[in-house]
Amino acid sequence: MKKTSFAEDVCFKMQALVVALLILVTSTAGAQEASLEAQIRERSAAVEKQLIAWRRDIHQHPELGDQERRTSRLVAEHLKRLGVDVQTGVGRTGVVGILKGAKPGPVVGLRADMDALPVTEPEGLPFASKATAVYHGKEVSVMHACGHDAHTAMLMATAEILAGMKEQLPGTVMFIFQPAEEGSSVVMPGEGKSWGAKLMLEEGLFKNVKPDAVFAVHVMPGPSGEISWRTGATTASGDMLQISVHGRQGHGGMPWNTIDPIVTSAQVLTGLQTVVSRRANLALSPAVVTIGAIKGGTGPNVIPDRVDMSGTIRAYDESVREQVGQDVKLSAENIAESAGAKAEVSVIPIYATTINDAALAAKMEPIIRKAADGKVAVARLIGASEDFSYLAQEAPGLYLFLGVTPEDQDPLKVAPNHSPHFFVDERALVVGTRTMALMTAAFLTGQVMDVAK
Known part of the structure; x- marks a missing residue:
């Protein structure tokens, strides 16, 4: 039997140690991932009742683009209670919150639009809108007919979840509550003035803190709780x-x-x-x-x-x-x-056209599948346009759709966004919140590699 030399013996032991460390690191990372997912699921469930209450309150008090003063106050007060650094008046009525984790790391931007539409809501819901406002000099009825009430509430809930976990998270989260996605009610196109995401960027939204990735979730007709997305061109130029x-x-x-x-x-x-x-x-x-x-x-x-x-x-x-x-x-x-x-x-x-970053989407896919409990699909082209496109020009972006059609209805036959009969199944909203929180935690903790590399 051949005897091993001292050098060979040391080399063998070092190799064994490296393998053991790799196993330990992998198991630790897996345990961390499982722990974060479990916490986010638990926290999402805990905040769901408040999430729905926020959505109903915002729905009952809709505001047109660049008039979202009440909504902005609601958002800002909530973020301040969470200990988030808050800046108001960004892009006229926008709110930006900065949440810093326990140590340095990547930056994730999460965006929700807050504005409503000049649409008359029919009676029926106990929290139906009776609001009116002035739209380019004309008094109109106002309704959240595109689901921005849900978007705002979901991001408020996501902020509560992540703020409660900040000691476990590296990096920074930027909560972007954006006005006037549907257009400004005070500025006309062609006047040379900006609004919405473009105005926020012009006023320095990403000047001091720039995201490494930016996410958004939009409610649409689709099976309740289903998350869908596509890579490349996702919403149209307008x-x-x-x-x-x-x-x-x-x-x-x-x-x-x-x-x-x-x-x-x-x-x-x-x-x-x-x-x-x-x-x-x-x-x-x-x-x-x-x-x-x-x-x-x-x-x-x-x-x-x-x-x-x-x-x-x-x-x-x-x-x-x-x-x-x-x-x-x-x-x-x-x-x-x-x-x-x-x-x-x-x-x-x-x-501009919203372009979903292919590398970011590929890396986030397993996270999204977990968040939606496997209820995912490839999104179709829909013809709508979005100023999230401007944010996605500044950082890799991923724009998701959340189905909100009740299970007993056909998504192809229900009223679409912008209809006075557009309906949101509130049971789906916790899925949107959970998805944003899980994507953020995964990106910040390194479960998703740097998409810029």
């Missing part, structure tokens, strides 16, 4: 379209003495349908051109001198977005010219 057709006014009984902007506008509207069907490269990206408002004329026997149309352009690829905008302008101007009229066309960029 551009505002304004077209003014100028003719020559005259008597409705003598149209030969006029240049009729109403008939010309109808021809323009019809012609715009071919921009997508025949000009847009749909192999690269879906595209939508919608005219949502037409205004012109004062009486049945008067041909007016002008008709105004407004609408939206949506796409998921920047080259398609630019081409559609150019083709809309070319089509409208040339059709109007052929009728002896003139079309003035403005395409105003509103929101």
Whole structure:
């Protein structure tokens, strides 16, 4: 039998020690992960009743974009009670909270939008909105018809969970309560003024503390408690379209003495349908051109001198977005010219495409599956646009959808977001809170590797 040398014996023992340490580290990390998950589940369950109460309170007191003063106060007071550093008035009415863990580490941003819509809510819910507000000079009814009440409440609950665990967490959490995702009620597009996420960034949102990753959860029709997402382009770019057709006014009984902007506008509207069907490269990206408002004329026997149309352009690829905008302008101007009229066309960029970071999504997938108890799906393209896109341009972003359709209803048949009949199954909200908290803890504790590497 061959005897081993002293050096060989030392080498063998060192190798055994390394293996033992690796086993110990792995088991310790696994135990830490299990412990954090158990705590987050327990804390999520404990805060669920308050989460629903917050959501109902915010739902009953909705506020339009850049008017979210009551909601901001509610959020700021809650964060201060948790010991979170709070900054208010960011982007007009936004609130930012900074929670520092026990030691240095990564930074995670969590975003919730707070604003409601100029929609009249029907009676039925005991906490239905009866609120009114001024929207660009006009008094309107206000409703949380897109679920931002749920988003705000879920992030308030997430803050409570993570603040209670800060001694176990390294790094920093940035809670971003954003105003005016649906647009400002006091600033018009095209005036050169920003709102929402873009304004918050312009005012230095990420100047002193910049996230290594930023997350958001949005409620949508879908099986209650299901989390869905996709990589790459996730929400569409959104551009505002304004077209003014100028003719020559005259008597409705003598149209030969006029240049009729109403008939010309109808021809323009019809012609715009071919921009997508025949000009847009749909192999690269879906595209939508919608005219949502037409205004012109004062009486049945008067041909007016002008008709105004407004609408939206949506796409998921920047080259398609630019081409559609150019083709809309070319089509409208040339059709109007052929009728002896003139079309003035403005395409105003509103929101960029939201891009979900593929590496971040891949690393977060097992965490999300745990949070949703395996109830996950690949999200479909939906045509909506989001200013979370601006945050995701500054840091790797992941934008998730949370299904809130009751189990006895078909998600494909229920009222969609922005409908006065949009309904949120509140039993799903704890899943959204748990998901945000678990993703944050996993990222901060190193269970997810640095996505920038």
